[in-house]
């Protein structure tokens with residue numbers, strides 16, 4: 001599997017990426033809701049039940065199914 005996105009990575013920090021959606025900074029990202037997570041994001045490439053999967057925002061890395069970033073878009 002590809003390496004996981006590091007929360008301390010500058011791009012991850014800029015997008016507010018967290019491995020655990022419940023840890024997202026609510027003041028910095030007021031549109032965030034705990035129901036939003038990578039597994040329900042349009043851009044997530046993991047399969048249902050996978051713990052992590054690809055995301056084009058973080059090319060070559062994997063994001064947590066329970067993660068979140070500011071580019072979250074509801075899966076259609």
Ligand code: SF4
Pocket residue numbers: 017037038039041042043044045055056057058063067068069070071072073
């Ligand atoms: Fe997760 Fe979507 Fe952000 Fe990618 S764009 S890190 S799948 S919330």
